Amino acid sequence: MEDVVTSDAVTSDAVTNDTVTSDVLTIAGTRLGSRLLLGTGGFPSLELMAEAIAASGSELVTVALRRVDPTARGSLVDVLADAGVRLLPNTAGCHTARDAVMTARMAREAFGTDWVKLEVIGDEDTLLPDAPELLRAAEELLEDGFVVLPYTTDDPVLARRLADLGCAAVMPLGSPIGSGMGIRNPYNIALIREAVDVPVVLDAGIGTASDAALAMELGCDAVMAASAISRAQDPVAMARAMRAAVSAGRLAHGAGRIPRRHYATPSTPEEGRAEFA
């Protein structure tokens, strides 16, 4: 099964990490060799997670912080250290700026990184961000020296406010976390790309590879995928698909697509056509 997928027609060129083409993503002065960020949540095992990380080529992966479970098997931190990836702790599950700030401080202590994917949730059913609390938490963490990557709505104004505060990137949602509904408002995502000077990382809502490609075509600098990979029937194959999609979307964005037209435009010239009497 594994081999069938690997030896598929996708050439290594199509999935080469961007370092090779010197089209490198830089966040807060740190160069990342991949434009795909991976969430570690939802994998059925640490082994499968490690395999998927390798297949994705991702160099930046998120982790959450929870109470120590004495019965837990295997060490996530050790597995991620072996994978050689940079950790991006999140503040998932926090509903107030106060909780998010405290969680970020704990993460800094636990993982020795001042990077944080800032999530402040305002609604249990949709897990949509709470904008005022998000701004408050971002401001406090930035004052405290954190490199803040906020999970935000697809609102260009909010994204600009976050960037103006000094956030290192913005992470707008395509659709609610884990919904797999893709990018519901591509127009807004493109507007966000125009509105801020920091990297835009499409976060949340990715369902399959075409969603990731679309995000990149819209001008996003990177894509973050979690459930789309970890809960796919074959997470390793989906990790590979996402990697190829991000690469393809990036290339297409740079290549400049043709404009959409209502009617056909022939690609074969009219001139020199034969006239059969």
Add this chain to the structure above:
Amino acid sequence: MIVVNGQDSDVRAGETVAAVLVRMGLDAGARGVAVAVDGEVVPRADWSSYAVPEGAHVEVLTAMQGG
């Protein structure tokens, strides 16, 4: 009574944070772990000297898979 991760514990006032970690089956300097006592982060460097006061609420957190 000292509460650790939301549960009443046998930890006695005056025990160090490092001792609490050992009680939980962790190394005294466990990597990927953070500790807060009464809402304040206890820096790793202070674990072996920080004495947990009576009535304290201790949170011991570690990495968990998450998006």
